[in-house]
């Protein structure tokens with residue numbers, strides 16, 4: 184039996200990776216893929232775009248799945264546990280855990296008492312943890328995690344804001360998939376109105 | 378134009394007239410090849426005649442009409458706000474599939490014409506320019522690629538990119554365009570600039586039966602499906618049906634049948650809610666009662682509202698087709714012929730249209746669009762939304778395609794209110 188997969192020279196948006204046919208036909212160019220994801224997140228932002236509420240996109244599996252794929256790819260194999268916090272933490276933690284197979288917990292860095300710090304799941308001394316969040320709005324998180332005697336291997340946020348620049352520059356473990364400015368640009372002109 | 382006293386948007390809405398919508402649609406439906414239904418193919422002289430009707434109608438209303446290199450006709454009504462050049466737009470397409478209906482695309486252009494007329498005649502003041510667009514060559518039936526006019530408007534189309542597109546008669550799309558006076562060599566000049574646009578809303582017939590079965594007059598589209606398409610060729614051995622024992626056959630059609638059933642099975646499992654897989658074309662050779670099928674070519678169209686799932690599914694199908702071919706000892710050749718991502722339409726526009734429907738007690742459904750539309754391309758340039766009106770029996774691309782003019786008028790009223798709200802936003 185002969186098996187051949189070819190790609191027509193025309194009629195395809197510049198979206199598929201060249202040379203990917205033999206092993207993985209229909210693999211999109213990674214940059215294109217990421218830009219489309221940014222567009223879709225921006226499109227799905229609720230009317231109060233400035234509030235960055237995540238309801239618009241976390242409730243759509245077509246976007247949430249890709250966000251989990253994107254963030255899951257940055258979680259090192261050494262991580263024992265995922266910690267999600269902040270906006271839509273329960274959803275994001277679940278999605279990235281399903282994507283990677285790594286157990287997760289949900290933390291509230293603003294909890295008044297230590298007993299309230301963990302909202303879902305457990306966390307144990309000595310664990311290597313990967314933090315995932317929509318934003319980077321918890322500057323003392325690393326400190327309180329150090330108090331739990333865990334090792335933070337990475338902290339991936341989905342969207343950074345201009346105010347997060349110092350935080351991003353100060354710690355190489357911290358990174359964001361998209362910048363606020365990039366998301367706004369992706370939302371097209373007019374996306375800021377209403 | 379705006380010298381008459383304004384009676385507000387509801388004054389303009391009151392002028393939307395089902396009879397006028399009907400007249401426009403009937404006028405365009407007359408422009409067809411002979412035969413059942415409507416045949417007005419992409420980049421044919423008939424399509425251009427339909428564009429002429431649109432242009433004349435808009436010129437009569439006092440609008441300025443331009444036709445771009447890709448054949449899109451764009452009529453503009455200036456706004457009153459100083460320095461406001463980012464336009465609010467609406468429109469759809471005027472071409473059809475072979476033996477198609479009179480509403481697919483035309484309904485949205487008729488709505489655009491009716492909105493323009495009611496705005497002009499009521500003297501409704503609006504801040505921004507309003508543009509009314511008849512896109513060219515939306516249907517992929519002739520050249521295999523859909524949304525050609527809007528692809529040019531979105532800046533995706535290039536003269537090099539369209540070079541490989543040709544119809545069944547071997548006429549390239551570029552030749553067809555040139556023969557009706559368009560400029561395929563300058564197709565890049567048709568690209569719209571984002572800063573010239575504030576938003577775009579297309580009205581279209583649903584082409585399915587969700588609205589009819591739920592007795593809902595309006596659909597508001599929140600996502601347009603993408604599609605990944607392949608042609609699969611299976612080659613076995615053609616031989617005598619009587620003389621070849623079953624265990625010695627290499628029957629390409631039996632292998633193809635297994636592939637077709639696999640498509641249905643995958644699309645129906647619980648991980649594929651929202652995926653639609655279709656084998657719509659299947660050619661058997663030599664197509665003889667007494668010869669084992671030696672060669673089969675079939676198409677697979679994987680549509681999805683989830684782009685990753687769409688491609689994973691397509692990939693999965695391709696590898697499982699190869700397993701089937703191996704098991705049945707037939708050769709397989711797969712050609713990828715198309716790949717388009719789904720487009721999530723901005724929540725802002727979905728909410729804006731829904732608010733207009735709610736405010737006037739018009740029931741609506743938020744729904745995905747399974748078909749691709751010009752809006753999918755336009756959403757790359759500006760915030761874009763879509764309004765669906767019901768299709769009787771869910772039929773489309775056939776002569777019996779039908780939407781009641783009352784329902785089209787209701788959809789046009791929602792469209793006008795939404796455009797006005799967008800103008801103010």
Ligand SMILES: [Zn+2]
Pocket residue numbers: 470481482515581750
């Ligand atoms: Zn159409």
